[in-house]
Amino acid sequence: MDNSLLNIFIIFVSLIGIASAIYVVAQTNVFRAAIALALSFMTVAVVFFAINAEFLGSVQILVYIGAVSVLMAFSVLLVKDLQTASSSTMGIKYILSSVTSLLIFIVLVFVIVGTDWKKTHEISDPMINEILFDKYVIDEENRVITTVSSETDLDEVRDGLINDSIIPIGSMLSSKYFISLQIIGLIIVACVIGSIAVTKNTIENEEEGDAEAI
């Protein structure tokens, strides 16, 4: 699971992503910032592909790069005076913001490095091993705790499920998380109707204004 080539690849991709994210927040040209944002999304999608989350990688490319970044670029082109943004002023607020975000980053890095992230096969405490992995299950029919004599390696099964993640995700979305999927669809429909209403009012008012001007 841990191989150094994958780690080096992810570090390389992460450096590109961090650089383009810094470019986004430091740039005064909003259109260039949108393009750099697409690059940053792309690096995240590459990391998704690298850790066997192919479905989410595809969704990331389709939704974020294909829709959100392009939408932002179009809105930059449609609104007057949006092309050049005011640069952030160097003041006490700037210094405080940089210190705050840097502190958040440092604290998170300390927590991440300091925590002992255990994986299934790395747990050494025999008691926890016994509780977690010694294959006790509740027999549903007889209501007793029994030991499973499973011949298959369950880690292997789990890794296989994660490696072929698309079919399980599809079956989960259409069975257990079906209501959630419908609610998400409702939210997106509400967002689309809301944005159409907002922009439609804009266009109508503009036409009325033109008529009055004439």
Next chain:
Amino acid sequence: MTLEIILIFSSALLSIGIFGLLTRKNIVITLMSLELIFNSVVLSVVAFNRYSLSSSVFNEITVDNFFGILSGNILGIFIICVAAGETALALAMVLALGKFKSTVELSDLSEMKN
């Protein structure tokens, strides 16, 4: 080791996004910072789902815990969907603001103050 690298990448994206939210006044760049924060959250959720312990404490692959194994990916999909809808709505408001008030700076929008 891979989990730590991805989490550090994710926290870097998070802090860059917070920095952008705090310092910039342009609406679209503020939205971009917000998207960076959403992205970092999705990245960390998926990495935890891939590399953490919780989904494999079951010794049987049954109907119930079969659905637990990839639930982080499902959460990621839902976060992405909500973020995309929110961005569409916010950009529509940016268009309306650009038409009505001819401004794209957040500091100019202070009608509801006082």
